[in-house]
Amino acid sequence: MTEPLNTYRGGPDERGHFGLFGGRYVAETLMPLILDLERAYNAAKEDPSFQAELDSLNAHYSGRPSPLYFAERLTEHLGGAKIYFKRDELNHTGSHKINNCLGQIQLARRMGKTRIIAETGAGQHGVAVATVAARFGLPCEIYMGATDIERQKPNVFRMRLLGAKVNPVTSGSGTLKDAMNDALRDWVANVHDTFYIIGTVAGPHPYPAMVRDFQSVIGKEVREQMMEREGRLPDTLVACIGGGSNAMGLFHPFLDDRSVAIYGVEAGGHGIDVPNGHAASMTGGQPGVLHGNRTYLLQNDDGQILEGHSISAGLDYPGVGPEHAWLRDSGRVTYVAVTDREALEAFQLCTKLEGIIPALEPSHALAYVRKLAPALPKDNLLVMNMCGRGDKDIFAVAEHLSMEM
Amino acid sequence: MTRIDQTFARLKAEGRGGLVTFITAGDPDYETSLSMLRGLPAAGADIIELGMPFSDPMADGPAIQASSLRALKAGQTMKKTLSMVREFRKEDQVTPVVLMGYYNPIYVYAVDRFVADASEAGADGLIIVDLPPEEDEELRPAAVEKGLNLIRLATPTTDEARLPAVLANTSGFVYYVSIAGITGTAAPDVTSVGAHVERIKARTDLPIAIGFGVKSQEQVRDLAAVAEGVVVGSALVSAIAGTLDEDGRATAETEPKLLGLVQYLAEPLRQRAEASAI
Ligand SMILES: Cc1ncc(COP(=O)(O)O)c(C=O)c1O
Numbered sequence: 001m002t003e004p005l006n007t008y009r010g011g012p013d014e015r016g017h018f019g020l021f022g023g024r025y026v027a028e029t030l031m032p033l034i035l036d037l038e039r040a041y042n043a044a045k046e047d048p049s050f051q052a053e054l055d056s057l058n059a060h061y062s063g064r065p066s067p068l069y070f071a072e073r074l075t076e077h078l079g080g081a082k083i084y085f086k087r088d089e090l091n092h093t094g095s096h097k098i099n100n101c102l103g104q105i106q107l108a109r110r111m112g113k114t115r116i117i118a119e120t121g122a123g124q125h126g127v128a129v130a131t132v133a134a135r136f137g138l139p140c141e142i143y144m145g146a147t148d149i150e151r152q153k154p155n156v157f158r159m160r161l162l163g164a165k166v167n168p169v170t171s172g173s174g175t176l177k178d179a180m181n182d183a184l185r186d187w188v189a190n191v192h193d194t195f196y197i198i199g200t201v202a203g204p205h206p207y208p209a210m211v212r213d214f215q216s217v218i219g220k221e222v223r224e225q226m227m228e229r230e231g232r233l234p235d236t237l238v239a240c241i242g243g244g245s246n247a248m249g250l251f252h253p254f255l256d257d258r259s260v261a262i263y264g265v266e267a268g269g270h271g272i273d274v275p276n277g278h279a280a281s282m283t284g285g286q287p288g289v290l291h292g293n294r295t296y297l298l299q300n301d302d303g304q305i306l307e308g309h310s311i312s313a314g315l316d317y318p319g320v321g322p323e324h325a326w327l328r329d330s331g332r333v334t335y336v337a338v339t340d341r342e343a344l345e346a347f348q349l350c351t352k353l354e355g356i357i358p359a360l361e362p363s364h365a366l367a368y369v370r371k372l373a374p375a376l377p378k379d380n381l382l383v384m385n386m387c388g389r390g391d392k393d394i395f396a397v398a399e400h401l402s403m404e405m
Numbered sequence: 406m407t408r409i410d411q412t413f414a415r416l417k418a419e420g421r422g423g424l425v426t427f428i429t430a431g432d433p434d435y436e437t438s439l440s441m442l443r444g445l446p447a448a449g450a451d452i453i454e455l456g457m458p459f460s461d462p463m464a465d466g467p468a469i470q471a472s473s474l475r476a477l478k479a480g481q482t483m484k485k486t487l488s489m490v491r492e493f494r495k496e497d498q499v500t501p502v503v504l505m506g507y508y509n510p511i512y513v514y515a516v517d518r519f520v521a522d523a524s525e526a527g528a529d530g531l532i533i534v535d536l537p538p539e540e541d542e543e544l545r546p547a548a549v550e551k552g553l554n555l556i557r558l559a560t561p562t563t564d565e566a567r568l569p570a571v572l573a574n575t576s577g578f579v580y581y582v583s584i585a586g587i588t589g590t591a592a593p594d595v596t597s598v599g600a601h602v603e604r605i606k607a608r609t610d611l612p613i614a615i616g617f618g619v620k621s622q623e624q625v626r627d628l629a630a631v632a633e634g635v636v637v638g639s640a641l642v643s644a645i646a647g648t649l650d651e652d653g654r655a656t657a658e659t660e661p662k663l664l665g666l667v668q669y670l671a672e673p674l675r676q677r678a679e680a681s682a683i
Contacts, residue, residue, distance in 0.1 A: 015539060025508055025535045027464040029560040029585055032567055171470055177461065184463045189586035191562055289509045289535070290461060302482045303513030304460040 008255035008332045011323060016205020016293075019329065021322035024204040026292045029188045034292075038206040040111050045213075050106060057102045058217065061135070062092045064099075066218075068225035068383070073353045074369075081236060081376035083369060085356070085386040086222055086250065095359065095388035096215060096246040097128035101197060103214035105132040108195035115190065116140040118197045119183040121148055121176035121242070122314030122361070123155025124388055125199030130164035141165045143183045146174040148313045155392050173307040176317045180291050200243025201321030204292030208321050215249025222383055223253055230381055238263045238372065239385040240364040241282075241335065242314050244321035246387035255332060264324060265368040267310035268337035279308035280337040281320045282328050290318070295325040311340035311400065312360035314388070342367040344400055347390065359388030360396070408501040408529045409554050409577040412451055413612040413633055422629030423451035424671045425614050427505065427638030428663070429472040430455050430489050431481025432645060437655040438476070439489050441645075441663050446500045448664040449671025452614075452634065454532065457486050457506030464534045466589035472642035475653055483514050487526045494527030503530040503556060503577075511544070520547040530554035530577045538570050545574055554578075559605055561585045561597075568608055578612040578634065579605060583619075589639025592618045599631040626673035637670055 011018040024034055044050040058064040067087045075083045088096040108116060116133045117140070120126030126142040133140035142159055146168045149156050159166050172178035180203075187196045201208045201215070226234050237254060239247035241264040254260045269278035278284055281296040288297040290305060298306040298318035310316040327333040338346075343360055346367035350358050358366060365384050373382060390397070398405050406414070416423045426445055431438050445453055458476040462469060490502055504523055511519045511533065523531070531553055536544065538557065548555050554577030562585055563571055572579065581602055583593030593615070602613055615628045616636025628635045644666045648658040 023540050024537065025540055026537065027534050027560075028537060028558040028571065029464070029562050029582065031537050031539075032562045032564060035567075171467070172460065172474075181461055181463050185466070185587045188464065189584075189590065191585055286513070289507075289512055291463070292535070294512075297509075299509070299513065301513070303510035304477060305509070 004258070005330065008327065008330065009252065011326065012205060012209055016209070018323045018326035020287065021294050021325040022205060022208060023293055025289045025294065026204045027188065029191065033191050034204050041107060041206050041210050044107055044110055050110070054103055054106055058099070062098050062102065063090060064217065065221040065225070066090050068222060068229065071354050074350065077353055078370060078373040080378065081373040081380040081382040082378065083373060084381065084383045086218060086383055088218060088246065088385060088387045089359065089362070089389035093124070093128045093131050094391065095124040095128070096218060096249060097125045097199060098131065099217055099249065100199065100211050100214040100245060101128040101132045104195070104197045105136055108138070108197070109136060111195065113193060113195035114138060115194045116197060117143070117183050117186050117194055118199060119143045119176065119179040120199060121145070121179070121316055122312065123148070123152040123159065123392065124314060126164070126166070127155050127158050127162070129197050130159040130162035133164065134162045141167055141186070143167050143169050143179040143186070145169045145176060145179050148175055148179070151396055152313055152392060153395070175307060177305060184291070200245040201248045201323060202243045202291055202293060202295070202319055208293065208323055211245050212248045212252055212323065215245050216252050218246065218249035218385065219251060219253035222250065226381065226383070233257055233260060234381040234383045235259065236261045236263070236372070236376065236380055236382040238265060238365045238369050238382065240265045240315060240361045240387065241320060241324065242317050242361060243319070244324045246385050248321060248323060250383070250385045251333060262333045263368060263372065264333055264335045265364045266335060266337040267312060267315035267364055268339040269309040269311070271339055272337055276306045277309050278337065279310040279316050279318065281318060282325065282335045283337040287325070293322045295319050295322040296328070311343060311396070312364065314359070314361040315364065336368055338364050338367040344397065346370055347397060356386065357390035358386060359390045360393045362387050407552060407554055407577060408499065409452065412501050413578065416451060416633065421674050422632065423614070423634040424449055424625070424667070424674055425452040425454060425616070425634050425636040426450040426641060426667055427454040427456060427636060428641055428645070429458055429469065429476050430486040431458060431476035431479055432472045432642065433475050433649055433653060433655045433659065434479040435481065435485055435489070437659055439492055441660050442489060442493050443496060444660065444664045445667060446497060448667040449675065450500065450667055452501045452503065454503045454505045454636065454638070455486065455490065457483060457504055457510055459507040459510055462507060464587055466587040466639060468589045468639040468643045468646070471646060478653070483510050483519070487522050490523070490526040490528050501529040502527065503532055504528050505532040506534070508533050508536045516544050517547050520544065520551050520553060524551035524553050528553065530556050532556045532558070532580060534558070538573065556580055558582050561601060568605065572609050575611060578614050579609060580636065581605060581613050581615045581632065582617045583615050584617050586617070588617055590618065592620070592624070593628070595627045595631070598628065602631050622670060622673050625670050629674055641666060
């Protein structure tokens with residue numbers, strides 16, 4: 001491990017780098033747009049009315065703050081750390097994705113953009129984008145891999161009900177990375193009127209920092225709520241990592257509190273040893289450049305991107321946000337992976353013990369909590385980000401468990 | 406003077422614009438692709454852009470995406486792409502070869518080693534679509550040292566404020582992307598392209614080649630009237646695609662069809678040269 005730094009919250013630098021990672025690796029057509037977006041975002045950050053409007057939407061439209069819930073029966077069952085869930089699955093639209101979408105659509109409006117596009121994997125981001133586009137009366141197109149459309153049908157229908165056009169992506173492997181490619185292609189061709197709402201802490205600068213800022217409401221609330229409940233900070237944080245936005249939202253406000261142990265849980269799919277059988281880019285990938293930034297990627301020896309695999313469409317992305325890549329290398333955050341099977345078991349356990357049906361994404365975080373919590377003392381305060389609810393996943397789970405619906 | 410500089414000097418002396426042809430290395434397979442590469446200069450290509458295939462070509466339209474995937478499926482690698490250049494260079498010491506692609510395969514190959522191997526193989530220039538001036542400092546010094554031209558794209562969105570940064574370390578030629586969009590989709594509008602090219606010419610003495618969406622003889626003729634070169638890519642790889650069998654393999658049609666199209670597109674440029682020689 002490297003020497004501890006004075007702060008882990010200082011990034012990115014003015015060019016969007018987190019150490020080796022991040023940056024702006026985009027085609028020239030997009031470069032002026034991205035610089036423009038950065039200027040607009042910096043101005044919005046300085047404007048108190050921007051934050052006030054966002055706070056109001058978070059409170060009255062989305063339902064924030066989300067509760068910090070003591071998972072008593074799970075705690076008893078595991079017999080170690082005192083486990084809390086940050087209940088972001090109770091947000092309007094059912095996941096943390098709305099936190100970011102409300103922020104970005106406000107920015108789009110400030111910039112005078114009149115058309116919204118986005119990529120989506122599990123469809124949670126797509127639903128959140130379609131929702132805010134409906135709320136603000138802007139036309140919206142969502143790019144979604146043809147494979148994902150198949151496995152996340154309820155969300156596809158929700159997007160259509162909300163008035164979004166869902167464009168199936170058949171290029172490449174028809175999953176999230178290809179949807180992101182096609183969204184970038186749309187943006188390049190429609191730069192004059194279109195705002196691209198990226199759904200995670202990836203993409204070119206300023207997206208990773210901007211999405212992190214909008215999601216940090218999660219960790220800020222946890223700080224306050226834990227102080228109120230227990231009179232001190234938590235000891236352990238756990239969140240799942242797809243692109244890394246829910247995790248960064250929880251982690252970032254705590255990065256400089258050295259007493260807080262932080263774990264990011266990647267999708268181990270069939271197992272980290274199975275070639276192209278997982279989506280754990282930091283546990284089983286190499287640094288590279290994709291979708292506008294340098295980060296850890298699933299790729300072959302020739303620099304071709306691999307599809308990866310996860311039971312969870314929302315974690316099935318061959319990259320990860322560049323700030324996570326940097327936090328990994330700097331040693332501040334520990335990244336681990338759990339398998340499809342472990343996530344499914346955690347899904348069932350949580351449903352039965354807590355009466356909460358988690359999405360398959362946070363089921364990964366929960367699967368790691370199952371490993372971690374029993375070894376921790378009873379006074380260890382552990383917070384897991386329950387970043388999405390499982391309604392969208394019940395069909396897939398039924399299939400995996402060979403259950404009749 | 407690099408081969409690219411020499412070529413533009415010769416074109417100027419001949420009083421004509423140059424045809425820049427793009428094909429993807431290894432599409433539809435290594436042998437066919439090498440054979441087509443060797444045939445391009447005689448068919449009328451003045452400069453060759455050779456695509457380094459990538460799994461995620463974000464700035465490319467369906468035709469070049471498909472071409473890239475065909476090459477990868479047939480087993481193309483960076484090593485094989487460089488060996489194609491080496492084989493080509495054994496027989497042709499005049500026609501410039503510009504390697505075009507995305508940064509990740511170069512980064513993973515190792516930047517310094519890539520630049521050294523590309524230069525040793527006989528490549529003359531690099532176009533790296535997703536490596537803007539803001540991010541190129543880990544590649545530029547090596548390219549300069551090895552005498553490889555670093556060719557940058559200027560686009561309709563590159564405004565006056567940005568143009569100097571784009572031109573600053575460009576050499577060989579400037580690639581003007583004629584549409585705000587991906588390759589092979591919309592057709593360029595010659596009038597507005599002309600205005601943009603004038604804007605760039607006011608700031609640089611480098612030759613300018615115009616590309617994205619060029620498919621017809623008329624477009625080649627019209628664009629060559631406002632710039633030093635015209636790039637054709639999607640039309641060529643689409644022609645290749647049209648000749649493949651059901652399993653995506655080359656047929657007896659593949660090479661003649663591609664070279665025939667190059668010859669056809671080069672005609673207006675050759676006629677111009679003859680006309681001005683009279
Ligand atoms: C509920 C839920 N959690 C997590 C993710 C993964 O994204 P991130 O890692 O950016 O939070 C998704 C993505 O679709 C999701 O829907």
